[in-house]
Amino acid sequence: VSVYSVTVPEPEAKFSLFAGVVAIILAAGVAASAAAMIEVHQIVVYVAGAFGILNVPLVAEAQYRMAKQ
Numbered sequence: 001v002s003v004y005s006v007t008v009p010e011p012e013a014k015f016s017l018f019a020g021v022v023a024i025i026l027a028a029g030v031a032a033s034a035a036a037m038i039e040v041h042q043i044v045v046y047v048a049g050a051f052g053i054l055n056v057p058l059v060a061e062a063q064y065r066m067a068k069q
Contacts, residue, residue: 016067019063019067022059022063023060023063026056026059026060029052029055029056030052030053030056032052033048033049033050033052033053034049034053036048036049037049
């Protein structure tokens with residue numbers, strides 16, 4: 001048992017306005033890709049939409065790592 005009281009400060013969240021904007025743009029990209037896939041039934045649209053949708057987790061992870069630093 002220690003007689004000293006030590007307070008450890010909580011780390012501050014470094015998520016900025018920029019991170020919020022990136023999240024909104026990512027969500028808009030997914031919505032646009034999904035809407036294009038539904039509206040236009042061509043393989044090129046499906047491939048481009050799949051690349052756009054599959055890119056979202058990579059960008060989100062990179063943004064999260066940058067915000068943690």
